[in-house]
Amino acid sequence: MSKFLKEKSIAVVFDRTSIFVLGAFILGCAFCYIYFANVAVRTLTMLEKSKSEMQALSLEVSEMESKRLVLDNGISNNLAESLGFVEVKNQNFIIDKSGGTSLSLRTE
Numbered sequence: 001m002s003k004f005l006k007e008k009s010i011a012v013v014f015d016r017t018s019i020f021v022l023g024a025f026i027l028g029c030a031f032c033y034i035y036f037a038n039v040a041v042r043t044l045t046m047l048e049k050s051k052s053e054m055q056a057l058s059l060e061v062s063e064m065e066s067k068r069l070v071l072d073n074g075i076s077n078n079l080a081e082s083l084g085f086v087e088v089k090n091q092n093f094i095i096d097k098s099g100g101t102s103l104s105l106r107t108e
Helices: 002-014 016-073 077-082
Strands: none
Touching: none
C-alpha cells in the first residue's frame, strides 16, 4: 500500500500541470497575503490619522467654548444699557392653573 502511494505521489509531483497548479496556488496565496497586509497597514494608519485629527478638533472646540464663556461672562448691566437694552418693569407670566384636568386612556 505504501509503495502504491509513493508511486502515485511521485507521478503527481512530476506531472507538469500539477506543478503549475501548485505554483499558481502558492503565488495566489502570497498575493493575497501581501494585499491584506497592505490593507491592514493602510487602515491602521488612517485610524491613527483620524485619532490625531479628532484630538486636534477637540482641543479647538474646547478653546472656542472657553472664548465664548469669557465673552458671555463679560456682559454687564451697564454694557447692556449702553447697547440699548432696557429692564422689564411689568413681568407677566402665563401659567396654566387647571392642574386637575388631565386626559387618560382608560376605557373602564
